[in-house]
Amino acid sequence: MQSMSDDHTHVQEFFTARAADWDARFPDDGPAYATAVAELGLRAGDRVLDAGCGTGRALSPLRAAVGPSGVVLGADLTPAMLEAAVRAGRDRDGQLLLADAARPPLRTESLDAVFAAGLIAHLPHPAENLRELARVVRPGGTLALFHPIGRAALAARQGRQITPDDLRAEANLGPLLADSGWRMTSYIDEDARFLALAERLG
Numbered sequence: 001m002q003s004m005s006d007d008h009t010h011v012q013e014f015f016t017a018r019a020a021d022w023d024a025r026f027p028d029d030g031p032a033y034a035t036a037v038a039e040l041g042l043r044a045g046d047r048v049l050d051a052g053c054g055t056g057r058a059l060s061p062l063r064a065a066v067g068p069s070g071v072v073l074g075a076d077l078t079p080a081m082l083e084a085a086v087r088a089g090r091d092r093d094g095q096l097l098l099a100d101a102a103r104p105p106l107r108t109e110s111l112d113a114v115f116a117a118g119l120i121a122h123l124p125h126p127a128e129n130l131r132e133l134a135r136v137v138r139p140g141g142t143l144a145l146f147h148p149i150g151r152a153a154l155a156a157r158q159g160r161q162i163t164p165d166d167l168r169a170e171a172n173l174g175p176l177l178a179d180s181g182w183r184m185t186s187y188i189d190e191d192a193r194f195l196a197l198a199e200r201l202g
């Protein structure tokens with residue numbers, strides 16, 4: 001793993017405390033992950049990174065989409081989340097990496113797609129970090145920014161209001177992606193899910 005920053009330490013502390021019961025807290029999310037993965041348009045043999053994979057909830061649908069000849073990688077900063085992924089047997093569906101998804105230890109244009117669920121809010125430098133994710137995806141490849149709950153419902157659950165400067169607001173996210181090597185192709189923000197899709201610019 002690359003050098004540890006204060007941002008990384010904070011993320012690790014936050015998710016280490018939640019790793020053991022992460023899946024039990026959200027037992028009904030599975031179908032939403034499968035639907036989001038389906039919208040990524042993966043084909044057999046594709047190479048895909050689950051950035052901030054956590055306990056690996058997306059790894060099984062990602063493996064199903066790319067088949068045995070494809071490559072599925074799951075990168076996360078928090079060892080406890082990856083340990084929970086192993087306990088759940090999800091390392092059978094993808095190779096787990098203890099790594100900063102914002103600085104993926106991967107070759108330029110080596111992937112067809114990146115799936116990132118619940119990650120973007122934790123990125124310390126979103127434009128720079130999304131640019132790094134663009135670097136490792138081939139032109140025409142895809143990015144899914146997913147959350148199994150919409151912005152308003154998440155804010156309500158957390159007892160806060162959405163503010164206009166919210167990174168994931170459509171008016172902010174489109175330009176952010178455009179500045180980072182992506183073109184937003186679809187945006188859904190409903191109670192049951194958030195899903196923004198983008199295509200890697202050439």
Ligand SMILES: C[S@@+](CC[C@H](N)C(=O)[O-])C[C@H]1O[C@@H](n2cnc3c(N)ncnc32)[C@H](O)[C@@H]1O
Pocket residue numbers: 011012015051052053054055056057075076077078081099100101102116117118119122123
């Ligand atoms: C909200 S959780 C979502 C986990 C998983 N994607 C899911 O949907 O269940 C966010 C995850 O991102 C990880 N994370 C945050 N920043 C990261 C980074 N820069 N690189 C890799 N993982 C990161 C955290 O450790 C945590 O496991």
